[in-house]
Amino acid sequence: MLPANIEIRDYLAGLIKQSRLKQNERLPSERELVEQFKSTRITVRDALSKLESEGLIYRSNRRGWFVSPPRLEYDPSSRVNFYLLAEQQQRTPATELISQKRIKGPQTARTALAVAADEKLIELVRLRSLDGRPVLYEFIYLQESRFPELMKKDLEGSLTTLMQRDYNVEITHEDNRICVSAVYDQVADALSHINGAPCLEIRRIRYEGERKAVEFDIEHWVHSAIELRIPSH
Amino acid sequence: MLPANIEIRDYLAGLIKQSRLKQNERLPSERELVEQFKSTRITVRDALSKLESEGLIYRSNRRGWFVSPPRLEYDPSSRVNFYLLAEQQQRTPATELISQKRIKGPQTARTALAVAADEKLIELVRLRSLDGRPVLYEFIYLQESRFPELMKKDLEGSLTTLMQRDYNVEITHEDNRICVSAVYDQVADALSHINGAPCLEIRRIRYEGERKAVEFDIEHWVHSAIELRIPSH
DNA sequence: CAGTGGTCTAGACCACGAT
DNA sequence: TCGTGGTCTAGACCACTGG
Secondary structure, three states: OOOHHHHHHHHHHHHHHEEEEEEEEEEOHHHHHHHHOOOOHHHHHHHHHHHHOOOOOOOOEEEEEEEEOOOOOOOOOOOOOHHHHHHHHOEEEEEEEEEEEEEOOHHHHHHOOOOOOOOEEEEEEEHHHHHHHEEEEEEEEEHHOOOOOOOOOOOOHHHHHHHHHHHHHOOOEEEEEEEEEEEOHHHHHHOOOOOOOOEEEEEEEEEOOOOOOEEEEEEEEHHEEOOOOEEEE | OOOOOHHHHHHHHHHHHHHOOOOOOOOOOOHHHHHOOOOHHHHHHHHHHHHHHHHOOEOOOOOOEOOOOOOEEEEOOOOOHHHHHHHHOOOEEEEEEEEEEOOOOOOHHHHHHOOOOOOOOEEEEEEEEEEEEEEEEEEEEEEEEHOOHHHHHOOOOOOOHHHHHHHHHOOEEEEEEEEEEOOOOHHHOOOOOOOOOOEHHHEEEEEEOOEEEEEEEEEEEEEHEEEEEEOOO
């Protein structure tokens, strides 16, 4: 005899795998599932959380639970930009610039970029979406001195292209660190997640030349929206 | 006014970050926390789940909650074996061979290895630990024809070394796919996790020569135990 | 406005781990 | 055997979304 939470999970997972529920379709409401399975919301929500962990469904704040579309395949080493990547996979990308500031920034960013004690950093915060669903909340830190007048430019497109065209930056290599983490507060809100939901976190340092770091990013991906692909030779 | 679950989370996160609770130390029991915060187990467990998602704590089945040690840094492209990797980071590794079988295997493995319809695969299932804590449950699929007598050998050490030494296999490249997934049943049990807990999943195809796939792995990592490091040039 | 999920109360029984 | 977490019952109120 399976526990009720697993039974509910299996039932919904079956519907999704048989495509009886299509991608981005809303699931029955929690209360409907409670009735259907003669169970309680605690148990139903437990089942839904499991499906969310697996990446089969996602939530949209207080609107309901939805079937996840296929994951975006992303090779961090390829340096293909977000727009191109999305379009190659028949998805519609969008970017919203949440904020741009001159600030001291977090210590991790200052260390990565090796800035002097009195120098400020430029912080860009962006929210990126696929087919209207927010999937990525990112913090970008740059050295002000290397990018004068940056904040007057269009910051919703590809930063790599902009850096190349307007500042003659050629990225020679980068260092990516990937782990499972959790989102809170404004990140959780923007991604329509609850506080403490798991996410895939990528921290990246980009270099021009052997030791000259020019960019530090922290990316928070909705975990069901992405699959990393790392070829190695 | 913060919700109670966040308040409890913040309190415990504070204890951990100030090292008032040391790595691998047990947290107060759920019922103790209920008393301390005049709350309920639902709320306390909600806070604990959030900390687990963040990787700050882990659970050991029905024994309690414990403070996570630092993550193992792992570069899949480096092909350093597990033992060496662990020892470089002052950790004590161990491997347990759970099972070895000749089976048809899952379709994903058969496709990856491009085996004939009637050929069986060798499946190895292993559990790997750091300092006594299980962190990785892996399924390994190999072509029987390429590895005769394999099942008579020591399968708890480095497979790469064994393949090289006894079968003259030289891995030329590999393809890694990384996503956040969830563990169930025997995987969850072995990792001391509950059904549906998130994990970091790595699927890997290893090649000798341009197109000759010799190994297909599915790794389930306890998500708080690992950080991937991907340098790119 | 009604309906949704987010949070919470105040308990209960069970399986399993440590001793 | 006792304490632990795992699962579950049967509700409640709130904040927010959409029509």
